[in-house]
Amino acid sequence: MNLPSIKRVNFKKVKSDVRQGFKNLAEGGFKQIFNQIDQLNIKRGVDSMGIDKFINQCALLAAGSGVITGVGGIGTALIGTPLDVINLITQQFRVTLAISYHNTGTYKISFDDFFKIVAKSVKADTKLAISKNVMEEVAERILLSLGSKASRRLVPIVGGVIGGTINYMFIKGVANELRAKSP
Numbered sequence: 568m569n570l571p572s573i574k575r576v577n578f579k580k581v582k583s584d585v586r587q588g589f590k591n592l593a594e595g596g597f598k599q600i601f602n603q604i605d606q607l608n609i610k611r612g613v614d615s616m617g618i619d620k621f622i623n624q625c626a627l628l629a630a631g632s633g634v635i636t637g638v639g640g641i642g643t644a645l646i647g648t649p650l651d652v653i654n655l656i657t658q659q660f661r662v663t664l665a666i667s668y669h670n671t672g673t674y675k676i677s678f679d680d681f682f683k684i685v686a687k688s689v690k691a692d693t694k695l696a697i698s699k700n701v702m703e704e705v706a707e708r709i710l711l712s713l714g715s716k717a718s719r720r721l722v723p724i725v726g727g728v729i730g731g732t733i734n735y736m737f738i739k740g741v742a743n744e745l746r747a748k749s750p
Contacts, residue, residue, distance in 0.1 A: 637730030
């Protein structure tokens, strides 16, 4: 099997693809991910496990995709990164919904209300109405926070440990940020 090498990676195309990914997330990707999440199951999970164990479970699920994406070096990183990002956003959304339920007792919220919470958790400017620009800003901040250490994921085996750790810490950080801003 011939895995891609750094020399054959077109970084201009990767940058262009990432920008297009931001736009795709803003144009419906976030809402699509949100709509796939069963809010009643999140309520049940928080009720049965407690909020701390639920957050930890989400962080571990995020870490799993980070390990898989990074373990094979550049080959698995190029293939697995889109799935890793989708899983990471899904886990972030699950944690956000869980903390919202834990704080309010309401488990069913609209996408617009939910997205205001997400925007606050990544420190986006929420004084503006929820718009495509705000969604693009949120998408960019989420992906930039992940990409800041992406180059380290390109080293086989070590990349798996780094990828898993980054994802785990990202979800824990989101949870801490949300809890700190809770009423």
